[in-house]
Amino acid sequence: MVRLRPEETGLKELLDRILDKGVAVDAIARTDLGSLDLLRTKAHIILASFKTADKIGLDFPEGTDLNTPAWQNLMRKQSCPVCGMESRQEELKEEGCPWCGWNYRPKER
Amino acid sequence: MELQTKGKVKTMENTPLMPEKDSSGLADAIDRILDKGLVINADITIDVAGVELLGIKIRAALASFETAAKYGLEFPSGTNIETAAWKDAMIEKEECPQCSKRVDREELLNTACPWCGWESAKAKKRKAMKVGAKIEVQ
Numbered sequence: 001m002v003r004l005r006p007e008e009t010g011l012k013e014l015l016d017r018i019l020d021k022g023v024a025v026d027a028i029a030r031t032d033l034g035s036l037d038l039l040r041t042k043a044h045i046i047l048a049s050f051k052t053a054d055k056i057g058l059d060f061p062e063g064t065d066l067n068t069p070a071w072q073n074l075m076r077k078q079s080c081p082v083c084g085m086e087s088r089q090e091e092l093k094e095e096g097c098p099w100c101g102w103n104y105r106p107k108e109r
Numbered sequence: 110m111e112l113q114t115k116g117k118v119k120t121m122e123n124t125p126l127m128p129e130k131d132s133s134g135l136a137d138a139i140d141r142i143l144d145k146g147l148v149i150n151a152d153i154t155i156d157v158a159g160v161e162l163l164g165i166k167i168r169a170a171l172a173s174f175e176t177a178a179k180y181g182l183e184f185p186s187g188t189n190i191e192t193a194a195w196k197d198a199m200i201e202k203e204e205c206p207q208c209s210k211r212v213d214r215e216e217l218l219n220t221a222c223p224w225c226g227w228e229s230a231k232a233k234k235r236k237a238m239k240v241g242a243k244i245e246v247q
Contacts, residue, residue: 011134011135011137011138012137012138012141015138015141015142016141019141019142019145019147036158037156037158037159038157038158039155039156039157040155040156040157041153041154041155041156042152042153042154042155042156043151043152043153044151044152044153045149045150045151045152045153046148046149046150046151047147047148047149048147048148049145049146049147049148050145050146050147050148050170050172050176050180051145052148053148058148058150059150059168060148060168060170060182061168061169061170061182061183062168062183063182063183064170064180064181064182064183065180065181065182065183066181067181068179068180068181070179070180070181070201071180071181073201083206085203085206087218095231096230097230098218098229098230098231099206099218099229099230099231100229100230101230101233101234102230
């Protein structure tokens with residue numbers, strides 16, 4: 001029986017989701033006086049984890065070195081559907097999860 | 110036996126040595142954010158009577174020292190990044206599923222957790238292959 005990440009509920013799961021999906025806030029606030037456009041505030045705000053930010057191409061602060069090995073690893077990793085631990089995508093597909101041993105085609109081995 | 114979930118591994122063997130990991134709670138949430146890193150980008154403009162008065166552009170990244178070092182964020186001038194702790198931060202680490210200690214990822218995956226002895230499926234497979242080879246030789 002395969003249960004999907006049983007213990008991840010509550011705050012942790014919520015946070016993971018928010019960070020992974022990212023949050024975008026787009027707001028315009030206008031204050032008119034008569035026909036005069038008195039005050040107009042525009043806000044475009046986005047909040048995301050590093051991985052998501054990199055995926056959707058957000059700007060990082062100036063001076064960030066985008067060539068460290070961690071950046072290259074980021075895109076190649078995939079989390080196991082059973083234990084939730086991350087490993088290289090090819091390894092997960094070809095040899096199964098190195099953490100819990102999950103394999104989507106166990107019959108061949 | 111092989112197909113264990115993270116939660117089940119904890120109760121599998123040597124039960125008395127088991128520190129219970131609380132997976133929800135504020136401390137864990139903060140750990141998570143700092144570990145994954147958070148990017149906050151914002152463009153805010155304020156117009157008064159059709160004239161752009163104030164424009165704010167924020168590019169912020171929030172992360173733990175380790176994560177910041179790994180992703181090459183710039184540190185304030187004067188920070189000495191040649192210390193041993195910074196070099197240690199560049200080694201990829203992973204939390205042991207059993208004892209929750211952060212250890213060298215390669216070691217955890219290929220041999221065992223140096224703290225509690227937990228073995229990954231990959232390490233077990235390797236061990237089994239080695240034993241098999243020995244038996245063949247004999």
